[in-house]
Structures are given as C-alpha cells and as structure tokens.
Amino acid sequence: MQEFTNNTIDLGTLPKYEETALTTPDSKYWQIIVINLLIFLFFIGAGLAVITFIDEEMRTNWFIFLGAFLVFAAFLFLVFRTSFKRRGFALREKDVLYKSGIIAETTTIVPLNRIQHVALNEGFLSRMFKLGTLHIYTAGGSSGEIRIAGVPIEQAKALKEALVQRLVVNSALED
Amino acid sequence: MSLDFSQPQRQSAAGILISGAYTLQQFVRAMFIPLALLIFKSNKTVLLYTAFGLTAILVISLIYGYFYYRKFTFYLNTLKQEFVIEKGVFGRKNLTIPVEKIQQVNINQGFLQKLIGVYSLQIDTAGSDSKEVNISAVSGQIAFALKEHLLNGEKSTGANPQTEEAALAAQNLEQDTPFIKIGSSTLLKIGLTSNYGQSIALLLGLGYAVFHNIKEVLKAFDNDNGQIEQFFKSGVTLISVGVLFAAMIILLLATNVIRTFVKYFDFQMSKHQKSLLISSGLLAKKNTLLHPSKVQITEYSQNYFQQKIGLFNMALKQAHAGQQQSEKEVRSNNMEVPGCSSLEKDEVLRMILGKLPSEGKLYRPNFRFMNLLVLFWLVLPLTAYLIFYQYLPEIRSFYPLAIIYVLATSLMIYISYTKHRITVSEDFIIKQSGIWDISQEIVAPHKIQSISTSQYPWHKSLDIGHVTLHTAAGNISFSYGNYTEIKTLVNWWLYQVESGQKDWM
Numbered sequence: 295m296q297e298f299t300n301n302t303i304d305l306g307t308l309p310k311y312e313e314t315a316l317t318t319p320d321s322k323y324w325q326i327i328v329i330n331l332l333i334f335l336f337f338i339g340a341g342l343a344v345i346t347f348i349d350e351e352m353r354t355n356w357f358i359f360l361g362a363f364l365v366f367a368a369f370l371f372l373v374f375r376t377s378f379k380r381r382g383f384a385l386r387e388k389d390v391l392y393k394s395g396i397i398a399e400t401t402t403i404v405p406l407n408r409i410q411h412v413a414l415n416e417g418f419l420s421r422m423f424k425l426g427t428l429h430i431y432t433a434g435g436s437s438g439e440i441r442i443a444g445v446p447i448e449q450a451k452a453l454k455e456a457l458v459q460r461l462v463v464n465s466a467l468e469d
Numbered sequence: 470m471s472l473d474f475s476q477p478q479r480q481s482a483a484g485i486l487i488s489g490a491y492t493l494q495q496f497v498r499a500m501f502i503p504l505a506l507l508i509f510k511s512n513k514t515v516l517l518y519t520a521f522g523l524t525a526i527l528v529i530s531l532i533y534g535y536f537y538y539r540k541f542t543f544y545l546n547t548l549k550q551e552f553v554i555e556k557g558v559f560g561r562k563n564l565t566i567p568v569e570k571i572q573q574v575n576i577n578q579g580f581l582q583k584l585i586g587v588y589s590l591q592i593d594t595a596g597s598d599s600k601e602v603n604i605s606a607v608s609g610q611i612a613f614a615l616k617e618h619l620l621n622g623e624k625s626t627g628a629n630p631q632t633e634e635a636a637l638a639a640q641n642l643e644q645d646t647p648f649i650k651i652g653s654s655t656l657l658k659i660g661l662t663s664n665y666g667q668s669i670a671l672l673l674g675l676g677y678a679v680f681h682n683i684k685e686v687l688k689a690f691d692n693d694n695g696q697i698e699q700f701f702k703s704g705v706t707l708i709s710v711g712v713l714f715a716a717m718i719i720l721l722l723a724t725n726v727i728r729t730f731v732k733y734f735d736f737q738m739s740k741h742q743k744s745l746l747i748s749s750g751l752l753a754k755k756n757t758l759l760h761p762s763k764v765q766i767t768e769y770s771q772n773y774f775q776q777k778i779g780l781f782n783m784a785l786k787q788a789h790a791g792q793q794q795s796e797k798e799v800r801s802n803n804m805e806v807p808g809c810s811s812l813e814k815d816e817v818l819r820m821i822l823g824k825l826p827s828e829g830k831l832y833r834p835n836f837r838f839m840n841l842l843v844l845f846w847l848v849l850p851l852t853a854y855l856i857f858y859q860y861l862p863e864i865r866s867f868y869p870l871a872i873i874y875v876l877a878t879s880l881m882i883y884i885s886y887t888k889h890r891i892t893v894s895e896d897f898i899i900k901q902s903g904i905w906d907i908s909q910e911i912v913a914p915h916k917i918q919s920i921s922t923s924q925y926p927w928h929k930s931l932d933i934g935h936v937t938l939h940t941a942a943g944n945i946s947f948s949y950g951n952y953t954e955i956k957t958l959v960n961w962w963l964y965q966v967e968s969g970q971k972d973w974m
Contacts, residue, residue: 408919
C-alpha cells in the first residue's frame with residue numbers, strides 16, 4: 295500500500311478491530327432461544343400430527359414425517375447453536391462492535407460519533423430472565439444498525455447510558 | 470410585497486384555486502370509469518344531476534381550499550434559525566424545521582401553476598415524509614427569496630436592507646451563468662442511449678393499464694366476450710414476430726426520448742454562493758437548490774454507446790430515512806444530471822467533492838466472485854430445464870433459446886466480475902460496478918455511518934471476505950476481496966471517521 299505512505303500514520307499500528315476481545319451474550323439467552331424454538335416446533339409438530347391423524351394415506355407413512363420433523367428440529371438447533379456461539383460484542387473507546395451470523399460471519403462496527411439513538415428492548419421472556427436487547431441506530435439505514443440481544447439488563451442499561459452520554463457530549467461539541 | 474419572512478404569512482391567494490382544482494382532479498381521476506359509464510348509459514336528467522354533483526364538489530373543494538389557505542401560515546424564526554409551518558383546518562399542525570437540516574429546496578411550476586403564475590415550494594430534509602413540507606402556491610419572488618434564506622441560513626430580517634439585496638439576488642438567480650447547459654442534441658443522444666429498463670417498466674405498466682381499462686369498459690357494457698384477447702391472438706399470428714420486435718424497439722426509443730425531453734428540457738446547473746442550482750423541465754419547470762456538502766454519494770455512469778459519444782450520466786445521492794422508501798422518493802432524493810461531457814463531469818465532481826479524486830490503490834475481487842452467480846443463474850435454471858426436458862416433449866424445441874440464455878448469462882456474469890472493483894485513496898473510496906451501464910460511486914470516508922465485514926466459513930483458509938460501507942444514501946459493497954487487505958482498509962476508514970472532525974451532513 296505505497297499509496298498511503300505520504301501519511302504520517304503507519305497502517306500497521308492502527309488499532310485492529312478484528313483482534314478486539316468480544317463479550318459473548320449471557321448464557322441464559324440460550325435458554326430463551328431454546329424456549330422460542332420449542333414453541334415454534336410444538337406448533338409445527340401439532341399441525342403435522344393433526345394432518346397425519348386425518349389423512350389415511352399419511353397415517354400409514356407416519357414414520358417418514360416423524361423422521362423429517364426430527365431432522366428439521368435437529369437442524370434448527372444446530373444452526374441456532376452455531377449462530378449463538380458466534381455472537382459477541384465490544385464497546386471500544388470510539389466505536390461499538392458486533393459479530394453475528396448464521397452462515398457467513400459478519401462484524402458490524404458503528405463509530406460512536408455516528409450513532410443517532412439507542413433503544414433498549416425487553417421482551418416478555420427476556421424480562422423473566424433479566425435480559426435486554428440493545429438496538430443502536432445510525433443514519434445508514436437498517437442494514438447498518440446493530441441489535442445486541444441477550445445482554446444482562448443491568449449491563450445493558452449501563453451500556454445504553456454510556457452510549458447516550460457520549461452522544462450528548464458529541465452533539466455538544468458540534469454546537 | 471414584503472419579503473420579511475420573520476412574520477407569519479399566507480400563501481398566494483391563488484392557492485385556493487390550485488387546491489380546489491387539485492381536489493377535483495383527484496376525484497375525477499379516482500371515479501373516471503363510473504363517471505364515463507354514467508355519461509354513456511344514462512338519460513339527460515341523470516346527466517344533469519351528475520353535472521350538479523360535480524359542481525357541488527368543486528364548490529366544496531374551493532371552500533375547503535379557502536379555509537386551508539386561511540389557516541396555512543409559514544415563517545422563518547431568525548433567532549433560532551427555524552422554519553415554521555402552521556396548518557390544518559380541523560386539526561392544527563405545527564411543523565418546525567431547523568434550517569441547517571434542510572437538504573434541498575425544490576421550486577416547481579406545474580401547468581396550472583404556470584397559468585396562474587405561482588410556484589410551489591418543497592423542502593426536503595433527511596426525514597422520510599417529504600410531502601409534509603409543501604407550500605403549493607407562492608409568487609416567484611417570494612419562492613426564490615425564501616429558498617435563498619433557507620439554504621444559506623442568512624441571519625437577515627425584513628427590517629434589514631440586506632433583504633432587498635437578497636431579493637435582487639433571487640431575481641438574478643435564474644440569470645446566473647450556468648456551467649452546465651444541456652442542449653437538445655445531447656438530450657436526444659441520452660434519450661437514445663439510456664434508461665431502457667425504466668422505459669420498459671413504464672410501457673409494460675401502461676400496456677397493462679390500457680388493456681385492463683378497455684376490458685372494464687367492455688365488461689360494464691356487458692359486451693366482453695374476450696374480443697381483446699382474441700384481437701391479440703390474431704395479431705400475433707398476423708404480424709410476424711420480427712416486425713413486432715422492431716415496432717417495440719422504436720416505441721421504446723421514442724418513449725425514452727420523450728421522457729428525457731419532458732424531464733430534462735433546458736437543463737441548467739449553476740453555482741450560487743455555496744449552493745448548486747439545478748433547473749429543468751418541459752411542461753413543468755423544476756428548480757432545485759442543494760448544498761454540495763449534503764451530497765452523500767456522487768455517482769457517474771456510462772454505457773458502451775455513451776462511451777463512444779463521450780457522455781456521462783451523473784447522480785448526486787442525498788441522505789434518506791432508510792426504511793420504507795418508495796422508489797419515487799429515492800429518486801427525488803437523487804439529483805440526476807443527464808448527459809454531461811468529461812469536462813463538465815469533472816467540474817461537478819470538483820464542486821461536490823472539493824477536488825478531483827486522485828489515483829488510489831485498486832482492489833479486485835477473487836474469481837470466486839462468479840461462483841454463486843453461476844450457481845443461481847446458470848446451474849439451477851439449466852438443471853430445471855434438463856429435468857423438464859426429460860418429461861415435457863413440448864419444450865424440447867426451445868433448446869436454442871436455452872443455449873442463447875447460457876451464453877448471454879455467462880458473458881454477463883464474467884463482465885460483472887471484471888467490472889467489480891474498488892479504488893481507495895486517502896480522501897475517497899470509488900466503487901465501480903455494472904454490466905451494461907458501468908457506474909462509479911464516489912464516497913468520502915467521513916460520510917460512512919457504519920461498516921460491516923463478513924466472511925463465509927469455507928473462505929477462511931482462502932482469506933476471502935466482503936465489506937459493506939453503510940452511508941445515509943445507501944450501501945457500498947465490495948465482495949470477494951482479500952480479507953487481510955479489507956481488514957486493514959476497515960481499520961483505516963474507522964480511524965478516519967473516528968479521529969476526524971468532519972460532519973457527515
């Protein structure tokens with residue numbers, strides 16, 4: 295990259311986002327995922343059972359449907375488990391990092407001075423487990439935003455406070 | 470006529486007429502088919518009643534227009550630098566826009582407005598609902614003076630002698646020497662060489678609407694025995710496909726040329742103080758004033774024909790609210806410059822970006838860029854065709870089409886691979902892409918809102934990854950690049966965004 299040499303900054307000495315240590319979501323969040331999955335699978339299974347019960351032809355081949363259902367369930371659990379293990383976030387001095395992804399591993403970085411606002415959501419289940427979802431908005435549209443799920447509520451509140459404080463400081467500087 | 474905007478004032482009284490006519494037009498457009506039916510099918514007394522009804526609606530809309538006019542006021546709060554609109558007949562609405570958040574001001578003159586001699590003024594912010602801030606009838610003097618105030622954020626008030634200067638400047642506004650002026654011959658060339666996609670969509674929509682409406686009318690007269698379908702079927706057998714094809718192309722080109730002329734006739738771009746003034750239009754004149762610093766992405770594009778005649782299309786993309794945007798709104802946020810020469814293009818770039826992008830380091834994608842495209846556009850369709858080939862003898866004779874499809878698609882995928890690249894210099898990021906229209910999108914690092922990088926697990930050992938730069942005017946992605954290089958670039962861009970003091974708007 296000889297094009298950058300007239301710069302006083304050596305690119306190699308810049309802080310590396312890819313080497314940041316990430317905080318993983320709370321392990322309780324996996325329980326929420328499991329509960330959600332079980333509810334989803336229960337409805338699908340119930341539907342299948344009813345159809346199997348009514349249809350004569352399907353009743354004779356019930357084991358095929360049961361097998362397919364089990365494979366589907368196992369597949370879902372596997373996918374969600376890998377995606378859960380991938381997730382992680384970090385608050386750096388000047389930006390927020392979030393890593394996630396089901397197949398591709400995506401890291402999104404939002405500089406603090408580009409944050410528009412921060413929202414903290416608590417779902418019904420999350421509230422029982424004392425977890426929250428931190429939603430960080432930018433002007434870059436929905437694809438450039440960060441949703442950090444499964445953060446312990448106290449920590450989430452502290453994080454939100456820290457980000458909002460920074461926001462106020464930033465806009466005060468601009469004025 | 471006072472040009473003191475600090476006091477609440479109304480629109481031009483002609484606005485009553487405009488709003489009345491608008492309401493009537495909306496009504497007639499919505500009720501077109503029932504009305505036409507009524508006129509055709511009924512006797513004189515019913516016709517008379519219909520005429521009465523229409524007149525009543527016109528009177529009511531005029532009365533409503535009058536009250537709307539009475540209740541609609543706007544003023545400029547010079548102390549806080551805010552533009553305030555108060556409106557609403559039944560419910561009141563107070564709109565406050567900080568002057569510094571205004572992205573662009575449009576002054577339009579439709580056909581009816583031209584007759585009466587008024588303009589409509591529209592203020593665009595990065596927020597989504599652009600229609601909210603619309604003053605439908607003001608005199609030209611007020612419109613241009615107000616525009617001046619809004620975009621330059623002048624602190625002057627009415628008592629100040631400066632206003633007269635501003636008014637003078639406003640009158641001179643249209644006389645500024647434009648640095649880009651697009652003549653009819655250029656418009657003709659552009660009309661012949663660009664926007665095929667949009668025109669095809671327009672023609673398809675129009676064709677469907679005509680077909681549908683004729684059917685509706687026939688149905689209403691209880692005469693629909695499928696004549697139209699019959700007509701089209703016999704048409705296809707009568708006219709040979711070749712003639713039809715030629716006719717379609719001529720129709721397409723004609724539509725293109727007409728569209729270009731209506732939209733961009735007498736296109737002029739001039740520099741006015743800190744802003745850019747753009748005006749164009751054949752039937753309805755459109756004036757737009759925008760701040761160069763509020764442009765997020767600057768794009769210019771060229772296809773094979775345009776390269777031969779040395780013309781570029783340009784688009785200046787501004788911030789929009791991200792979600793729930795109709796295509797129309799996105800386009801209104803994008804100022805387009807149809808057909809400028811290489812010199813004019815550089816002039817616009819200098820004005821928007823401050824300087825011309827210098828040479829930078831070029832990054833190309835890995836050849837695996839084509840893998841997924843080949844899978845989805847070649848392997849899957851071809852497999853489907855082969856499977857059907859086995860079971861449906863009817864489609865076997867179409868195999869030449871399949872061969873043409875495969876060749877064309879392969880070529881397109883390969884071209885899109887060779888054109889996909891990104892150039893990074895200290896001040897700019899330039900993304901090139903396209904198959905037929907090759908576009909260059911230029912973005913300055915401080916316009917970046919956030920960055921995403923991603924990688925497929927099977928690309929880890931190959932060190933291939935993707936990066937997306939999210940800006941307020943859309944995303945810019947570079948796919949299948951060297952991941953180590955991408956990570957270095959991301960760290961560099963983050964450093965630029967986080968250490969810089971430049972605001973993105």
